[in-house]
Amino acid sequence: MPRSSHKREQLLNAATDLVYRQGFHRTSLADIAKASEVPLGNVYYYFKTKEDIVQAVMERRSHEFLSLFEGWDKLNDPRARLNAFLEMVISISSTLTEHGCPIGSLCQELGKDHPIHASAAAGVLKNTIAWVSQQYTELGLANAQALGTQFVALLQGAILLANTLGDPLILTKQMHYLKNQIETL
16 A cells, blocks of 8 residues: 655655656656655655556556546537547647657557556556547447547657657647547537
8 A cells, every 4th residue: 555645745746747758767766856855765665666656657647637537528518528638738739749748658668668567558548548439429420439549649649740850830730630620520
């Protein structure tokens, strides 16, 4: 059972930020301790291994996405929900361009040598596809699963290209493309 405290939260906040900005492999426990202003020796009290930290980061990211979906589910129209998702992406396009997708990037990095953690990261993407597909289902579209997968694939591809090429307009243009596609359904 994970220990709960203010210091643990500081460590998790720092780890979430550093893993996103630097990647899992380039983030050391010393980096996390320094950024959280928690002595390095205390890190082990809250997290036994670096893998425990990345697991906690993934749980946090999963909860963040589920909270977003729950908030958007309060909107009456599936089109409005999908557009809210796209507006969120547009609103953080400069961050996504600079650092990539916090989930997609971690999936790629962990998939190479940490399959258990990669599976947890992939779970967030699977939940996203399921949520988007549900919106298409509510619009009465028979190919909702394929459309949901296509939506997330286009989103992830646009983030990757924007990040790789350092061009936020790529992301913004693709999100507007998706918005136009949604309006024509």
